[in-house]
Amino acid sequence: xxxxxxxxxxxxxxxxxxxxxxxxxxxxxxxxxxxxxxxxxxxxxxxxxxxxxxxxxxxxxxxxxxxxxxxxxxxxxxxxxxxxxxxxxxxxxxxxxxxxxxxxxxxxxxxxxxxxxxxxxxxxxxxxxxxxxxxxxxxxxxxxxxxxxxxxxxxxxxxxxxxxxxxxxxxxxxxxxxxxxxxxxxxxxxxxxxxxxxxxxxxxxxxxxxxxxxxxxxxxxxxxxxxxxxxxxxxx
Numbered sequence: 001x002x003x004x005x006x007x008x009x010x011x012x013x014x015x016x017x018x019x020x021x022x023x024x025x026x027x028x029x030x031x032x033x034x035x036x037x038x039x040x041x042x043x044x045x046x047x048x049x050x051x052x053x054x055x056x057x058x059x060x061x062x063x064x065x066x067x068x069x070x071x072x073x074x075x076x077x078x079x080x081x082x083x084x085x086x087x088x089x090x091x092x093x094x095x096x097x098x099x100x101x102x103x104x105x106x107x108x109x110x111x112x113x114x115x116x117x118x119x120x121x122x123x124x125x126x127x128x129x130x131x132x133x134x135x136x137x138x139x140x141x142x143x144x145x146x147x148x149x150x151x152x153x154x155x156x157x158x159x160x161x162x163x164x165x166x167x168x169x170x171x172x173x174x175x176x177x178x179x180x181x182x183x184x185x186x187x188x189x190x191x192x193x194x195x196x197x198x199x200x201x202x203x204x205x206x207x208x209x210x211x212x213x214x215x216x217x218x219x220x221x222x223x224x225x226x227x228x229x230x231x232x233x234x235x236x
Contacts, residue, residue, distance in 0.1 A: 044204035046212040051197050052079075056143065060195040066167035066174050069152045071191050074164070076145055078188070080134045081110045082210045086184035092163035094156070099149050106146045109133040 001008065010018045047055075052075075055061040061072040077083045077092070091113075098109040112130035136146045156165045156174045165174040192201040 043200070044202040044208055045199035046205060046208040047075075047079075047192070047197070047201070049213070049216075051192075051195075051199075054197060055191065055195050058195040060191055063148065063151055065170065066155065066172055067169060069148065069155065069172075070164070070167045071187075072148045073152045074187055075191065076108075076148070077110075079210050079213065080108070080145075081130065081132055084204070086181055089164065089184045090162075090179070090181040093161065094153065094158055094163050095160055097149065097153065097163065099146055099153065105135050105137075107133045107135045108145060108149050 008018075009015065010021055012018075013022070055071070055075065059068060061075060062068040074089070077089065083089055083092070093113070096111050096113065098111075100107060100109070110130065110132050134145075136144060155172060156163075158165075162178040164179040166177045166179055167174055188205050189201050192199070192205075
């Protein structure tokens with residue numbers, strides 16, 4: 001076109017005549033990138049059941065200190081309730097969690113509130129907010145998640161306020177200070193490095209771990225979507 005004297009610039013964002021072209025091109029580039037064409041970006045790995053066991057046996061997750069309790073509730077908030085983004089974790093409130101027992105057994109319950117993933121507006125009119133009750137099936141005190149959550153919530157001391165508090169190293173005490181949002185950026189990778197796990201563990205590992213282990217447990221895609229808040233089967 002330039003050789004014929006036409007100097008149109010399709011990529012000029014101020015020219016609205018080609019806005020549909022630019023959107024189509026942008027969408028196709030994102031699609032190809034996500035499929036790995038011309039890209040060396042590695043997908044985040046989920047944490048397997050064996051690696052999860054390693055988190056416990058290496059004392060990265062456990063009841064021994066405030067830090068191991070923090071790692072524990074963080075990991076299981078990801079695995080059980082599908083929490084992923086750093087803002088999602090940062091905004092968690094203690095009042096969103098309940099530890100109890102009913103006719104079925106002991107449970108940990110999480111109730112979602114409005115956040116960046118679920119805003120409750122028009123786009124989410126057909127999406128239910130999470131209200132998940134996870135029943136604990138083992139009585140082993142070293143692996144009992146009810147014990148893990150009860151210990152953590154009891155030690156942070158507040159009935160209201162942010163869920164994550166700063167651990168005081170080498171103790172079973174927590175500071176009154178909340179954990180900053182940037183700390184959640186690398187918390188999963190930090191845990192995995194301490195446990196000596198091999199793999200590419202990033203923020204995305206949180207949701208991939210949740211979806212993978214639910215799938216391996218025999219849940220169908222619709223049930224998995226209700227926890228991971230993906231809105232399409234392709235996403236799952």
